[in-house]
Amino acid sequence: MNFTPDITIFWGKTSQNLAHVFVRVAGLPSDARLSGFVHGPVCRYSRTLPSRIMLRDLGPGNERLLRAAIPDPCFWSPALPFLYDAELQVETDAAEPVALRQSFGVRMFGASGRSLRLEGKRWVARGTRWPAASETHTPNRDGGPSLAEAIAALHDESLVAVVTDPSPAVCREASEAGVMLLVSVANNHAAFEHQVAELARWPGVAMIAVPAAYDVNVSDRVGALRGRFPNLLFAATMAASERDSGAMPIDWADAVIADIGPAACSEQETATWLAELGRANRPVLVSRHEPALESQSDAVADEPAELFLDARAACDRLQADTAEFGDFAGYLIDGTPFGSGRR
The missing domain is CATH 2.60.40.10 (Immunoglobulins)
Incomplete structure (x- = not known):
């Protein structure tokens, strides 16, 4: 048998x-x-x-x-x-x-009030999208730096890697090297539960990002998954264009990822939304699209350290630009618009 x-x-x-x-x-x-x-x-x-x-x-x-x-x-x-x-x-x-x-690995990582907490202390996420983590775009495929070198560059800058469909090799290396992965699920609704189950086995995967309007049953589906995988956090991703679309409320989410796109924080609509987010009763991570980093994204094949150094600096700029609106739980820099499905 x-x-x-x-x-x-x-x-x-x-x-x-x-x-x-x-x-x-x-x-x-x-x-x-x-x-x-x-x-x-x-x-x-x-x-x-x-x-x-x-x-x-x-x-x-x-x-x-x-x-x-x-x-x-x-x-x-x-x-x-x-x-x-x-x-x-x-x-x-x-x-x-x-x-x-x-x-x-046993993680003391969770959400409390407006903050993320790691080992009992407030922890602020700074991260960047890493297209090379997908199964169809594997580092070193053309003789560039190894996967370990790319992961080491992320670790050196204390960056969270924002990824879609990370390969098992990426999840394993990130878990061993101490790089936290924030995984945005692919738009394959039928495979959602299977995707999360495969990801949950890796210590480096600490948060799953799900579009706030993923489907009408997203609350029940995430609730069932939380019962199976109680140590994972689930974040709802929202773009500025969706904030009045009925995607809220998102009571099922442990945290919110707010994608302000490439907009300047001083723009009236963006400023108003950031002010609303700054008063939220849960952790809010702000994501901004950086066209300059998108144009450099191929550099990860040759100089991942340089790309991730620039990404870390962009996270710090985003934090400074949004400081007047709130002390957010994280700052993410996206080489492509968050949730666009691009890799």
Whole structure:
């Protein structure tokens, strides 16, 4: 008998002293017997003393749940992206044992009031769209810098990478290197849940961006996903042209990404909207289209460090330009209009 288990890892009550990590396994035959452990942590930037913590099977059900209590956990953050491995063995009476392994990181990242918070402190996102992260535009395909070099350049500038359809290689390298990914979902409504499930396995993927008017059932769909992946944040993206289109309210969103396009912040309509956003009761990240960066975007194939240095400077300019309207939760620079579907 063949079966393909599906693993989801999430964490519950977490403190500096203890983290409760859960491994949910679906797609198992009824007679499946599970055993396993969590091993780690490991970190690219730090020497560690990995340990092994047993996973306890919490009993039968349509989906099996295992739990490990990790003492003195090391958390995933951009500065120190600590990773663990969950290793499982599935035994049945009618098939050979199946070994499963999945890496994960425990992030203390969330939204509170008007702020994003990382490891208990207010954290401001500064990010740029990175077209090279898509599966159809892979770094180093033409002999340019390696994926690791491009990710390292993002990390050096403390940038969040705003991406669409990131390849598994990009997600893996970002997770190991400590680069946070803000993923805007492609316009494939039927595959939405599958896309999120694939992304949720990567520690570097911390936020999913969904158009505020994605579809009429977006609130229910995001609510169901939040139940499956409680450690992901979901942000609603809105363009200035949509603010009066009925896309609001967006009560399902943990945060809002407001795309002001290439407009100057002094323009009356943009200024009015920014003032409204500055009074919002949830984190607001402001995104601005920078045509100059779009014209340079091919430079990532040769000089990613230079491109991302310019992007970081553009984030700082955006923060300065919007300071009079509010202290926003993030500043994003987009080489293409946010949500346009371009890569």
